[in-house]
Amino acid sequence: MKITLIYPRFAKGYESPARMEPLVLAILAAITPKGHVVRAVDERLEEIPFSEPTDLVAISACTFSAKRAYAIAEGYRQRGVPVVLGGFHPTLQPEEAMAHAESVVVGDAETTWPQVVTDAAAGRLQRLYSPASPGPATPAAPDRSVFRGKRYLPLRLVQFGRGCPRACEFCSIRSFYGGSVRHRTIESVVEELKACHARRVFFVDDNLMADQSAFRGLMEAILPLGLRWSSQMDLNIADNPDLLDLARRSGCQSVIIGFESLNDCNLRQMGKAWNHASGFAARLANIRRAGIMVYGTFVFGYDGDDPGCFRRTLDFALSQRFFIANFNPLQPFPGTPLYERLQDEKRLVYDRWWMEPGHRWREALVRPAGMTAVQLAEGCRWARERFHSLAGIARRLPSRAHLGSPDNLAVYLATNWVSRREIRTKSSLQEDAP
Ligand code: B12
Incomplete structure (x- = not known):
């Protein structure tokens, strides 16, 4: 065939x-x-x-x-x-x-x-x-010959494990994989990295340090490869100086961390009570001290949010000199507990927003408790644009992590430039028409 x-x-x-x-x-x-x-x-x-x-x-x-x-x-x-x-x-x-x-x-x-x-x-x-047993399968090694001749970022996407033990209300990962995490063998990951001549790598795991001993094993195994890598993980990486040091030595250039909110009531409501906003600054300082850049993500529209939350979060993201940050309105993905709750509470703007012909990227999909849907969408747009303004980029630059090496500086400038362009394009975009 x-x-x-x-x-x-x-x-x-x-x-x-x-x-x-x-x-x-x-x-x-x-x-x-x-x-x-x-x-x-x-x-x-x-x-x-x-x-x-x-x-x-x-x-x-x-x-x-x-x-x-x-x-x-x-x-x-x-x-x-x-x-x-x-x-x-x-x-x-x-x-x-x-x-x-x-x-x-x-x-x-x-x-x-x-x-x-x-x-x-x-x-x-x-x-x-439908598979007989639920939970993530062990990822297979990819056949990258299908990418030959196509222009992608000079970045290898590699998967060590699938799934995350956390149960954040809004996230599709738990609905898809359940609460378990399944890893490939470290040998097969190293083999793949060598075979594809990887220099820059994005480990696409949902939470690379979900299992600390697997994470440590991977770091030790890739140490001799001289990679520069980034991945998503939870903030607990900041509490373990040994692990942070090992991550840095193995080539960790940046980490993507979901902070989500500066409001502890929101963190509780979304199932992230294990994070406390009051601890963010000290933990971020630990990561910066290790020379690792932080890509922070925030979500708006939970019940504790009022129209002032955008300015507070933007100020925090600028003062903490995030490498990059996302300011997203709450997106209710079908199959998540968030989607079901908001549907029960009749707070979805559209029942099946992904099928709506007129829906735009910048539009809010939920009716928040503390502001209007328009304020939610506009607040996110405002924070994104300020964060990626030339003044915002310049203000975040002077950090040990960003200036730690010429490569970090180049990645900082290039990524911010691309994000700035994408934000402008996306906010004027209509969703795809069939
Ligand atoms: C890397 C990544 C990105 C990259 C882009 C990747 C790329 N190639 O271009 C970046 C960072 C840009 C990105 C952005 C976004 N992403 Co993203 N991303 C991921 C991530 C972490 C890994 C993707 C990946 O490579 N996975 C590995 C592959 C092998 O897995 P897979 O695609 O799921 O495929 C497996 C199965 O699903 C299945 N399968 C998939 N397709 C098919 C088809 C057939 C026929 C069969 C048989 C099986 C099958 O088999 C595969 C192997 O087992 C996933 C999380 C995840 N675990 O996948 C989120 C994820 C896909 N992203 C997600 C989201 C929401 C986004 C954003 C919308 C976030 C945002 N709010 O802006 C943006 C949108 C991007 C845009 N275009 O604007 C969600 C999607 C949720 C959903 N319900 O659709 C995920 C699942 C993360 C999450 N926590 O929920 N993303």
Whole structure:
């Protein structure tokens, strides 16, 4: 069979210069049984080849790309080609996805994709593939030959483990993986890093230090490779000077940490009571002292937020000299406890916002308790723009972490420049029309 694997774009006209490799396509290619010809298409870089003959189409969709994924599926189905949908959105909304495809895969590809291909070749695709045991599969090593000739950021995306033991109300990870974390062997990660000649790496784990001993093992193993890497992890990294030092020596350049809110009532409401805003500054100082840059993320629209929360958070992010920060309005992803709660409380602006034709990126999706939906959207926009203004970038620059090496400085300036451009493009963007 000829199999076409597709990663849909998010929105028409959204041309970020900072595209990352869609790891999922390389994993699907790696685990496709022998004897089939695979073509990977990243719609962010190339047109969908509707007129090219193919026997099976597999599309990966998250909630933001679901509407576009359904439109592509429709295009192929009209041409008589069977379509399989998988990824976060079809996993969390299988009924909806089944209306747009011959077949829907729930959960990780590793457990089901070889069977899907065998069934498709025999002309007996099932409507739904759902793994017998829940929880994350061990990630397979990707086949990066599918990225050849395509222009991605000079950054390797590598996955050590999947899942996070935390239970944050708004996050899709727990709904998708449950509370467990599954790691590949450290040897296979090192082998992959060597094979793809990695210099700069983004470990796409949901919480790289979810298991401290696995984290330590990985750091020790990659120490001789001379990498520069970044990843998401929780703030507890700041409390362990040995681990911080080991991370730095192994090449950790930046960490992405969800601070979410400066309001402890909000942190409690979102299930992050293990974090306290009063401890943020001291813990951030520990990370900066280790020479590691911090990418902080914040979310607005929880019940303790009032219109003043944007200025307070912006001041904090500027004074703490974050490398980058996100200021996002609460996004209720289907399948999360947050979505269910807000639906019960009748506080969703749209029931299925991801399918709304007129919905824009800058629009709020929830009705917050302490302000209007417009104030929520505008407050986030205001904080983002101030943070990424030239004055904001200059104010955050003088930090030991940013000035610690010429490479850190170059990454600081380049990333802020790209984010500044993306913010301007996105805020004027309409969601993709099918
Ligand atoms: C790296 C990453 C990014 C990168 C982009 C990656 C890229 N290639 O371009 C960056 C940092 C830019 C990013 C941004 C965003 N991201 Co992001 N990101 C991730 C992260 C951490 C890793 C992605 C990855 O490579 N995973 C590894 C691959 C192998 O996993 P996978 O894609 O899930 O595929 C597996 C299964 O899902 C399944 N599968 C997937 N597709 C298919 C298809 C078929 C046919 C089959 C059989 C199986 C299958 O099999 C695969 C292998 O087992 C994920 C978290 C995660 N655990 O995946 C979040 C995640 C995908 N992001 C998420 C979000 C919300 C965003 C943002 C919208 C955040 C924001 N508020 O701005 C933005 C939007 C980006 C934009 N375009 O504007 C959410 C999506 C939730 C949802 N319900 O859709 C996730 C899950 C994080 C979370 N905590 O919830 N992201």
